[in-house]
Amino acid sequence: MSSDTPLLKVENLSVEFRTENGVVKAVDDVSFEVNEGEPVGIVGESGSGKSVTALTLLQLVPNPPGRVTGGRILLDGVDILSKSQSQMRNIRGNLASMIFQEPMTALNPVFTIANQMVEVIRVHQKVSKREALQIAIRMLDTVNIPTPEKCVKQYPHELSGGMRQRVMIAMALSCNPKLLIADEPTTALDVTVQAQVLKEIHQQQSERNMGMILITHDLGVVAETCKRVIVMYKGKIVEEAETEQLFRNPRHPYTQKLLSSVLSMRD
Numbered sequence: 101m102s103s104d105t106p107l108l109k110v111e112n113l114s115v116e117f118r119t120e121n122g123v124v125k126a127v128d129d130v131s132f133e134v135n136e137g138e139p140v141g142i143v144g145e146s147g148s149g150k151s152v153t154a155l156t157l158l159q160l161v162p163n164p165p166g167r168v169t170g171g172r173i174l175l176d177g178v179d180i181l182s183k184s185q186s187q188m189r190n191i192r193g194n195l196a197s198m199i200f201q202e203p204m205t206a207l208n209p210v211f212t213i214a215n216q217m218v219e220v221i222r223v224h225q226k227v228s229k230r231e232a233l234q235i236a237i238r239m240l241d242t243v244n245i246p247t248p249e250k251c252v253k254q255y256p257h258e259l260s261g262g263m264r265q266r267v268m269i270a271m272a273l274s275c276n277p278k279l280l281i282a283d284e285p286t287t288a289l290d291v292t293v294q295a296q297v298l299k300e301i302h303q304q305q306s307e308r309n310m311g312m313i314l315i316t317h318d319l320g321v322v323a324e325t326c327k328r329v330i331v332m333y334k335g336k337i338v339e340e341a342e343t344e345q346l347f348r349n350p351r352h353p354y355t356q357k358l359l360s361s362v363l364s365m366r367d
Contacts, residue, residue: 105177106133107278107311108157113171115149115156118164126152128335130171134279137309139302141326141343143316143358149335150315154281157313158196159188176278194224197272199301201284203264207256213240214252217271224275239270243300262293266300273304280305283315298325319358323347331355 115127127149134140142150155161157173159180173180176195183191192198200206208216217236218229227235233252240248243266256264265285272280282301286294302325305312314326322329322343329346331339331354339352350356 107136107138107176108134108313109172109174110153110157111172111174113153113156113173114169115152115161115166116169117166126166126335127156130332130335130337132330132337132340134311134313136278136311138328139305139312139314139326140328140330141314141316141322142330142332143319143322144332145317147334148332150332151283153332154198154283154313154315157281158192158198159183159185160198189223193220193272193277194275195277196279196281197275197277198281198283199265199268199272199285201287203261203268204256206268207264209256212253212255213259213267217252217267217274220271221274235274236270239274240267242273243270243304245270260293261289262297265289265293265297269297269300269304273308276308277310279311279313281313281315284317285314286321301325319347331358 110133111131113127113130114125117124117126130149130153142153144150152161152166156168157175157180161168168181175191178191178195180191214233214236217239218232221227221232221235222229225232236252237248240251245251245263245266251259251263251267259267268285285301286297289297298321314322316322326343329341329343330337331352333354339346339350339355346355347359350359
């Protein structure tokens with residue numbers, strides 16, 4: 101890819117869900133880009149379509165009931181929506197990785213951290229189990245998990261929420277993806293741990309020069325982490341701007357309400 105070609109290009113993406121009450125359009129004609137090394141925030145209230153957009157980028161929306169009804173997703177020149185599930189398994193974790201908002205549902209409770217990380221690493225890299233284990237330990241150390249040699253032998257339930265989320269970050273980064281998608285990565289954590297985990301994510305994104313999409317409803321998180329912000333409302337992008345510009349001069353009424361609610365909570 102040339103330097104002026106975006107790492108991710110989403111064009112006119114639409115996703116709908118069939119429910120008992122009829123068809124719901126969760127994502128409606130959404131277009132945006134993410135450049136190499138650029139951290140981009142997608143913000144909006146629950147139900148705005150931001151998480152469905154993120155899941156669709158890696159073909160993780162279950163079908164049925166979900167279905168992509170239009171648009172195109174180009175990731176590092178790869179047409180994501182044309183790929184089969186077996187092809188997507190090679191893309192996920194390798195070209196793009198995702199950090200989910202609840203690690204206890206993303207991690208398998210009956211396998212140790214080592215089992216899960218080694219499996220991910222060996223799917224994408226031609227290494228032995230021993231080498232994959234060493235990579236896993238090194239990655240856990242990178243995200244500041246104390247005694248990583250002990251951590252790999254533990255099960256998810258034996259770790260704190262903050263440690264589990266750090267494991268998810270380490271797992272997501274273990275194959276050096278070009279794009280990191282973080283979907284509400286600190287929702288289940290207390291405020292102090294939230295700040296630590298966000299610092300880890302931001303530091304790793306910056307050091308590895310990854311493109312990043314941070315999905316959140318917290319504008320304060322976006323202000324500290326992201327270069328550019330996309331605001332979603334009812335499945336549509338209603339505003340997109342550089343972070344500083346958006347905070348200084350929000351144009352859409354919905355964005356203005358989001359910002360005023362943050363400011364009123366701080367008063």
